[in-house]
Amino acid sequence: MAAQAVLRSSAPARLLSGSFYIRKGVLASWQHYQSRRPFSNEKVLVELDESTVMKMKNPPVNSLSLDVLTEFSISLEKLEIDRGCRGVILTSAFPKIFSAGLDITEMCGKSAEHYAAFWRAVQEMWLKLYGSNMVTIAAINGSSPAGGCLMAMCCDYRIMADNPKFAIGLNETQLGIVAPFWFKETMVNTVGNRVTEQSLQLGQMYPAPDALKIGLVDKLVTEEKVQSTAVAAMSQWLAVPDHARQITKSIMRKPTIDNLVKHREADINNFVSFITKDSIQKSLQVYMDRLKQKK
Numbered sequence: 001m002a003a004q005a006v007l008r009s010s011a012p013a014r015l016l017s018g019s020f021y022i023r024k025g026v027l028a029s030w031q032h033y034q035s036r037r038p039f040s041n042e043k044v045l046v047e048l049d050e051s052t053v054m055k056m057k058n059p060p061v062n063s064l065s066l067d068v069l070t071e072f073s074i075s076l077e078k079l080e081i082d083r084g085c086r087g088v089i090l091t092s093a094f095p096k097i098f099s100a101g102l103d104i105t106e107m108c109g110k111s112a113e114h115y116a117a118f119w120r121a122v123q124e125m126w127l128k129l130y131g132s133n134m135v136t137i138a139a140i141n142g143s144s145p146a147g148g149c150l151m152a153m154c155c156d157y158r159i160m161a162d163n164p165k166f167a168i169g170l171n172e173t174q175l176g177i178v179a180p181f182w183f184k185e186t187m188v189n190t191v192g193n194r195v196t197e198q199s200l201q202l203g204q205m206y207p208a209p210d211a212l213k214i215g216l217v218d219k220l221v222t223e224e225k226v227q228s229t230a231v232a233a234m235s236q237w238l239a240v241p242d243h244a245r246q247i248t249k250s251i252m253r254k255p256t257i258d259n260l261v262k263h264r265e266a267d268i269n270n271f272v273s274f275i276t277k278d279s280i281q282k283s284l285q286v287y288m289d290r291l292k293q294k295k
């Protein structure tokens, strides 16, 4: 029930409305007492050290299942209303994998109701992360296809491990599926229209050095330095006055966020009717079988 309540709230309220600050004020003392402790979630760890760090921990590859997405949205919401938290670093608890993207098993052989709930949770994660008032920095310590790339693109700044074996991109067409308009818009806002058009059609995955070249990530450092570099970048971002940075972020992102909010239900219906097609189910199955056979 709690999860559902959070999933129904909408992120733009955080980034775009003044009422957020009133809410923050009212909750401040309670929040201060409550939230300066690490959260003990199962699949999304929140560590409150030098910087606040959210670590995805869903073995083996941090696929984004309904559970993970729900936990992620709840954790982010908690941080969002915590006055003591102005920024969050998003990373993976596993070396070599940031996130394998959406959990393909959530999109195979399930009911229409399940697909609708799953897609709503994907949207909610995006609304909360892309619409966050906090400074968000992705510490990309491994490969990051599709939904993993989307999460990274939602952040304000991306640091990736400098290893050509790690790749990032929206590879949906390689699975026989289509990146929805708001994935596309997030990528356009990150790397521009021309690169997005080509990347999306080809379902292109970029090895880290190429990702830097096209601006999909902002900085490459050795694997060991990803997190410390993120902490250093966070101090730089937090040196800017919050109100000015937040309003600027809102000006940049509001049209994209509004577009999904306006078409949210239609987008869920589109997803359900697309994913329930026999041909799409077959494509996903073939892709999964190939993944399993590659060993």
Ligand SMILES: CCCCC/C=C\C/C=C\C=C\CC(=O)SCCNC(=O)CCNC(=O)[C@H](O)C(C)(C)COP(=O)(O)OP(=O)(O)OC[C@H]1O[C@@H](n2cnc3c(N)ncnc32)[C@H](O)[C@@H]1OP(=O)(O)O
Residues within 6 Å of the ligand: 060, 061, 063, 097, 099, 100, 101, 102, 103, 104, 105, 143, 145, 146, 147, 148, 171, 172, 175, 177, 178, 179, 180, 270, 271, 274, 275, 288, 291, 292
């Ligand atoms: C016109 C209207 C349009 C409307 C919109 C319609 C549709 C939009 C729909 C969906 C959008 C989806 C976005 C996505 O995110 S789809 C997911 C894409 N992800 C991938 O392609 C990643 C696939 N995985 C990999 O490439 C590798 O696994 C990876 C590089 C991440 C790691 O490699 P590694 O060698 O370390 O590990 P593996 O042996 O490959 O995997 C281990 C284990 O994990 C399973 N697995 C991997 N990825 C996923 C996944 N995304 N979901 C579920 N399971 C996954 C893999 O099968 C292995 O399982 P097992 O063999 O150990 O059982």
